[in-house]
Amino acid sequence: MGNEVSFAGRHLLLELWEAHGLDQLEVVDQALRDAVEACGATLLTLKLHTFSDTGGISGVAIVAESHISIHTWPEWDYAALDVFLCGNCDPFDAVPVFKKAFRPGQIQMMESKRGVR
Amino acid sequence: MGNEVSFAGRHLLLELWEAHGLDQLEVVDQALRDAVEACGATLLTLKLHTFSDTGGISGVAIVAESHISIHTWPEWDYAALDVFLCGNCDPFDAVPVFKKAFRPGQIQMMESKRGVR
Numbered sequence: 001m002g003n004e005v006s007f008a009g010r011h012l013l014l015e016l017w018e019a020h021g022l023d024q025l026e027v028v029d030q031a032l033r034d035a036v037e038a039c040g041a042t043l044l045t046l047k048l049h050t051f052s053d054t055g056g057i058s059g060v061a062i063v064a065e066s067h068i069s070i071h072t073w074p075e076w077d078y079a080a081l082d083v084f085l086c087g088n089c090d091p092f093d094a095v096p097v098f099k100k101a102f103r104p105g106q107i108q109m110m111e112s113k114r115g116v117r
Numbered sequence: 118m119g120n121e122v123s124f125a126g127r128h129l130l131l132e133l134w135e136a137h138g139l140d141q142l143e144v145v146d147q148a149l150r151d152a153v154e155a156c157g158a159t160l161l162t163l164k165l166h167t168f169s170d171t172g173g174i175s176g177v178a179i180v181a182e183s184h185i186s187i188h189t190w191p192e193w194d195y196a197a198l199d200v201f202l203c204g205n206c207d208p209f210d211a212v213p214v215f216k217k218a219f220r221p222g223q224i225q226m227m228e229s230k231r232g233v234r
Contacts, residue, residue, distance in 0.1 A: 008188075008190055008195060008197060009188075009197065011130070011197075013128070013229060013231070015231065015232065044166050044175075045164045045166070047162045047164060047177075047179055049161050049162070049179060051181070058161075058179055058183065058184065060164075060177050060184055060186075062166060062175055062177055064166075064168070066175065066188050066197075067177055067186055067188075069177075069184055069186075069201075071125075071126075071183050071184075071201070071203070073125055073232065076125070076232065076234070078125060078232050080125060080126065080128075080231040080232055082199070082201070084197070086188075110229065112130060112227065114130070114132065114197045115193065115195050
């Protein structure tokens with residue numbers, strides 16, 4: 001087929017609004033771990049940071065297939081998530097995990113293919 | 118002004134092609150640190166992983182303003198970089214750093230505003 005496209009990975013940018021639990025470290029930690037598992041990815045490192053001024057949390061799971069990250073703004077009930085996975089992993093498999101963990105009233109998604117050749 | 122837009126951060130997706138040094142840990146490490154500095158961001162954690170099969174490297178700098186990440190595919194002379202920064206930091210300030218570090222023959226860029234309200 002002449003219209004086949006080869007790419008290195010799929011990068012899903014997720015915007016959660018009217019979301020819950022965004023200042024709860026254990027919720028964010030578990031959501032990242034569950035997302036890694038749901039996508040069939042291999043966890044290498046998980047790091048979390050909390051911000052005392054707002055209660056915001058930043059977390060990144062580095063996986064063998066790239067990374068899954070979250071940055072939360074509890075003051076806006078908003079979180080920005082990225083699910084960037086190469087190989088056969090499907091980043092959309094993380095969406096039900098994040099819906100369950102953060103119960104957002106609204107979700108926006110954008111997928112970007114990375115390394116298109 | 119009626120057309121003002123408020124957002125949480127700016128996320129720059131960078132694709133480097135025909136790039137060099139993508140399997141050199143010290144080059145990737147220094148590039149991430151220099152990018153953090155160039156953007157005026159505050160480094161919280163920097164983690165790097167190497168992949169023995171391809172020589173590829175994954176690295177994430179978690180900063181107080183979100184994150185800067187890199188995933189390299191030396192076999193394609195390709196690297197995927199993300200510079201996601203909130204506050205007054207400008208992610209485009211990282212571009213000259215990555216150009217100098219990896220001397221790519223081609224660069225593709227896409228900016229996404231995150232948390233647009």
